[in-house]
Structure formats: structure tokens, C-alpha cells
Amino acid sequence: MERTPQLKRDGVRIAISGDLNQVNAAALRTALLPLLSPPAALQLDLSGARELDGACLQVLLAAQKTIAGHGGDLVLSASSPRVQAVLEASGALRFLQPQGGTP
Numbered sequence: 001m002e003r004t005p006q007l008k009r010d011g012v013r014i015a016i017s018g019d020l021n022q023v024n025a026a027a028l029r030t031a032l033l034p035l036l037s038p039p040a041a042l043q044l045d046l047s048g049a050r051e052l053d054g055a056c057l058q059v060l061l062a063a064q065k066t067i068a069g070h071g072g073d074l075v076l077s078a079s080s081p082r083v084q085a086v087l088e089a090s091g092a093l094r095f096l097q098p099q100g101g102t103p
Helices: 022-035 054-069 081-090
Strands: 006-010 013-020 041-052 073-079
Touching (some): 006 022, 013 022, 041 081, 054 073, 054 081
16 A cells, blocks of 8 residues: 655654655655755654655755755655665765765
8 A cells, every 4th residue: 555755844854754656756845845944954764764766766865955055954864774775776875964974
């Protein structure tokens, strides 16, 4: 059963849960971009995400680029094992630096 992404902003932390795939990429983009109020250092928590595909990865990278363009920073604070594997395999961790340093 498909789980639509759920976003919750708690101060500087944005928690995203659900299925981050092509079916939900537009919904993720629509929900995520208004939460990027720069300049800020925002933490992205993907520990509740069940999957991550290329379409949603592009949305996350676009969000990082958007906030960086305004002097902010978007860092990865947590991710599920499946999502972490995609981030590592894709090289996206070069752009979504894990909190506390390099991958």
C-alpha cells in the first residue's frame, strides 16, 4: 500500500515519512518547498521514509540548492537504512551533508 509522504516541521527539523517515489514526487515538492524559510540551518530527518527513488531525490537536492542559494543549509540528520543506501549509491551525500560531518 502506497504511503503518501508526510512532512512535519519542528523548529529547524523537517521530518519526512512515507514512500518517497515517483508517484509522490510532486506532492513532496509542493509540501517541502514552503518549509524552506531561509536563511536557516535545517535538519532533514528521513528516518521514517520507507523508500527513496530518483524523482524524490531530485526534489530533495533541489530543496538543498534552493536554501543554499539564500545562505541557508539543509543537512541530513537521520535516514532509514533503505534511504541511506540510495543516498550513498547516488552520491547525494556530497550535497546533503550528514549532520556532524562527512559521510
